[in-house]
Amino acid sequence: MGSYRWNWPILLEDPYFGWIVSGFGNTCLIAVLAWLIAFPLGSVIGIARTTEIRAIRLVGTVYVEIFRNIPLLAQMFLWYFVVPELLPEDWGRWVKRDMPYPQFWTSVICLGLYTASRVAEQVRSGIEAISRGQRFAGLAMGLTEPQVYRYVLIPVAYRIIIPSLTSDFLGVFKNSSLALTIGVLELTSQARQIEEYTFAAFEAFATATVLYCAVTGIVIVAMRQVERVTRVPGTITIQA
């Protein structure tokens, strides 16, 4: 390490500081937008996998298996390079030429659909964790199946899966780094770029690392609060 010349101040200079800020901004933006796709879609698919109707369950299973068995990077390439070719002519042309920020939106959609499969699995295990008796009790009162889901199963299932959903949410932040492979200038790619221009490798990567850790820390603290607020009185929860 003797020959390494430290150069922290360079990070505060233009344009490097701007790169870090915009990179971090992109990371957050991709993550949040992808989550906005993943959470609702994943919930629907997860619930679908718990119904009695085999056909619906099968659709859910196929979705989850496809998205979880192909590496995320391969999925990214598929969305960016292959899907435009497979679309009907007009759409393909629009995507390839006229769509604004194609790399950005491609990565959002890719990440969103992938994360949806993870959310689906969490929702499914949350619902399956609830004893059958609860479902019976709801039905025995005359509630319809949708009502049983709405009043009995879903409120409890989502409380159970808060920790694992948190982990998936953080996963979206981390996976946003894959967008750099199709050219999106998110945090990790900006750190690399700074390293290439200034040779301040350690400083650049350390900054990115600190920012990722900060996001993780903030999210975990926030979710602990959510858990506290939604906790059912009288139950003992395990502090993660």
Place this chain on the structure above:
Amino acid sequence: MFAGFDFAILVRNAPFLWGGMLLTLKLTALAVTGGLLLGVVLAVLRLSTIPFAPTLVAGYVNFLRSMPLILAIFWFYTLIPKLTGQSVSSFYSVLIAFILFEAAYYSEIIRAGISSVRRGQIAAGLALGLTNAQSMRYIVLPQAIRNMTPVLLTQSIVMLQDTSLVYVVGLRDFLTTADIVAGRDSRPVELYMFVALVFLVICFGASRMVHRLRRRYAL
């Protein structure tokens, strides 16, 4: 849509692609082995009573789980040559990154597996006159290993997919070789779909086997 699908390109480049697959498999195997060994050490340290050990391990695990794998790869790829002063091949830099990164995840799985064995089991063992070490060996570990094996295997399948990230440092794994061919011959559809299909078959098949294993050996 598939009118112009060119299978021949896959055949022509089969050796090259196979070379990439070999690298993927090699990297996965080494990373899984190394990661497991390190993971066991970390888990044991975390559960031990050695002063500071649990906290340090927890810090390490949480730190590595907060960052993206790509960033970890860049760290080691740029830093290891600087640290050792020599040029290390990218394969070994990346391998070290993977081992250290995945060990964090493995150690959590192992720790959870050991903790999942009910305390009453240890008490029962001690009540029979077994020592702590014997209880560990005959009662706790067999159960823990049965519980954690499916999860460890699943994590290893994830590992197989994670190796595709070596793309960012140009290491020629299966996905990267496919990408090279796709770029060179302008046939992204065939190549990427082929890669996706191969991974789909391998990973789905492997997870089915894990599922069956779990059903047969679950406690």
Place this chain on the structure above:
Amino acid sequence: MIELKGVSKWYGDFRVLDDCSMRIARGEVVVICGPSGSGKSTLIKCMNGLEPFTKGEITIDGVSVGAKEAYLPKLRSRIGMVFQNFELFPHMSAARNIMLAQQKVLGRDKQTATIKTNELLERMGLAEHASKYPAELSGGQQQRVAIARALAMDPIAMLFDEPTSALDPEMITEVLDVMVGLALEGMTMAVVTHEMGFARKVADRMVFMDQGAIVEDAAKDEFFGTRRSERAQQFLSKILQH
């Protein structure tokens, strides 16, 4: 009022219920007993359509449970069910547990539902626990809330699936007392239980099941007097020892 004709149920190759037929008239209290695995829980769950059955017919007040046109939620809203594990909804207070189905199934407005809920909680002696959550209540209290929850629907009949089996001995009495009260008021009840003391007190008829079949179906005095079947004799002698 509740009639079962030749009800059989297969679970794959395993026959869970074997040609069960019985009748529960209005106001009757029928106790179903038998060793574990005899199918009594399954039988009672078939009565309100929670468990499907392979063969046979079940009618409640003339409406067939198995028929495709039977709108099960409506049917179930007229029959109350109490479960062995109470199955109160853990994320709702006792009062809300009782109010939920009144509002969402019967369509009662909040005020009416609240009045009914408070009435029932008073009756159970649980008025001051109305806003407590299940985790804050004892087993006996939870089961009494569960009974109130079922009664809130003004059911024509009540089904009990081993209501006291999961309770500590000291709490069994408080729940049985409530059930005795219901029986004396004329509620039609089908109760799966091991509590023979309760049966002797309020049952009109005893049904003994073994290996999925109804082995004996007799009036209470006959059952406890001259036990006809050997199997029932065996069973009773074992459980009456405690």
